[in-house]
Amino acid sequence: MNKNGNIGVTSENIFPIIKKFLYSDHEIFLRELVSNAVDATQKLKTLASVGEFKGDLGDLTVHVKFDENTITISDRGIGMTAEEIDKYINQIAFSGAEEFVEKYKNDAAAIIGHFGLGFYSSFMVSKKVEIVTKSYKDAPAVKWSCDGTPTYTLEETEKADRGTDIILYIDDENKDFLNQQKIQELLTKYCRFLPVPIAFGKKQEWKDGKYVDTDEDNIINDTTPAWVRKPSELKDEDYIKFYHELYPMADDPLFWIHLNVDYPFHLTGILYFPRIKSNIDLHRNKIQLYCNQVFVTDSVEGIVPEFLTLLHGVIDSPDIPLNV
Known part of the structure; x- marks a missing residue:
């Protein structure tokens, strides 16, 4: 099976629009792609739990790798068939590029999530993107490739195991992302509490006067x-340890509240009452907002009530869009 086609958008200008209007937030491409990989993994675990997938789950770690030209995000989740690639990748629902630009020209971040463009954020930093994927179903592996125009290729390929590899060929303007420290910083910022293990590189040990990979x-x-976790599983030391993970330089908090709200919306989190020594402390550490354990923002003004902005901690809700 070899297929050439056009991505289902109403304007050939969609990719320049993505690059231009998401440019200020272009680092979120890694958050979006790793989150997608985690979602695919979680879906497979759900299918296994209800008996629809009877194979061996095996190691479900998501891997992030890079070399001098590419960044690759790999998972062993549900994968995709050629038909699913066509449905979820090749079809983007737009009412029209002009309306799109007009509506979001002053709010670049609102594009991601609102139109389901998570995967397409990869084109903010890439001159070409490839997907190599094999479904958990009995279907051939396929390779999708696009160079940032509405034209794509889709063909059968070889892949040993189920899951998906997203390969980004980083463009010249964004070579700074091909850096171990930069990728580590972004993964720590956005992905450090995701519910599936994320591997980047190897652990190191000190040997013969230098650090070497294990x-x-x-x-x-x-x-x-x-x-x-349930409050009954946690001791005071656990809450304090987590607080210092969030705010390494802060003094121990006075006390905390563990949140679990189901109505009128679902919300979990921990809010800490900090020790405040000066006015500077009021603005140094902020509440961090998460959506299903994905970091969204710590700019909470206008999102949480003003009286809560003096507190520290985490609020997590599936009702918080990734584009707040």
Whole structure:
């Protein structure tokens, strides 16, 4: 099967629009792609739990790798068939590029999430993107490729195991992302509490006067942060330890509240009452907003009530859009 086609958008200008209007937030491409990989993994676990997937789950770690030209995000989740690629990747619902630009010209961040453009954020930093994927279903592996125009290719390929590899060929303007420290910073910022292990590089050990890589994956995230656990499972030391993970330079908090609200919307989190020494402390540490354990923002003005802005901690809700 070889297929050439046009991505289902109403204007050929969609990719320049993505690059231009998402440019100020172009680092979020990594958040979006890693989140997608985690979603695919979680879906497979759900299918297994209800008996629709009977195979061996095996290692479900999401891997992020890079070389001098590319960044690759790999998962062993549900994968996609050729038909699903066509449905979820090739069709983007737009009412028209002009209306799109006019509506969001002053609010670049609102594009992501609102139109389901998470995957397409990859084109903010890439001159070409490839998807190599194999579904958990009995279907051939396929390779999708696009160079930032509405034209794509889709063909059968070889892939040993289920799951998806997203390969980004980073463009010349964004080569700074091909840097271990930069990628580590972004993964720590956005992905450090995701519910599936995220591996980036190898753990290191001190040997013969220098740090060398070991064979063990470097897992960058805590899959069960304090706020997703039951209060009965946590001691005071656990709450204080988590507080210092969020705010390493802060003094111990006075006390805290563990949140679990189901109505009128679902919300979990931990709010800490800090020790305040000066006016500077009032603005140094902020509440961090998460959506399903994905970091969204710590600019909470206008999102949480003003009287809560003096507190520290985490609020997590699936009702918080990724574009707040």
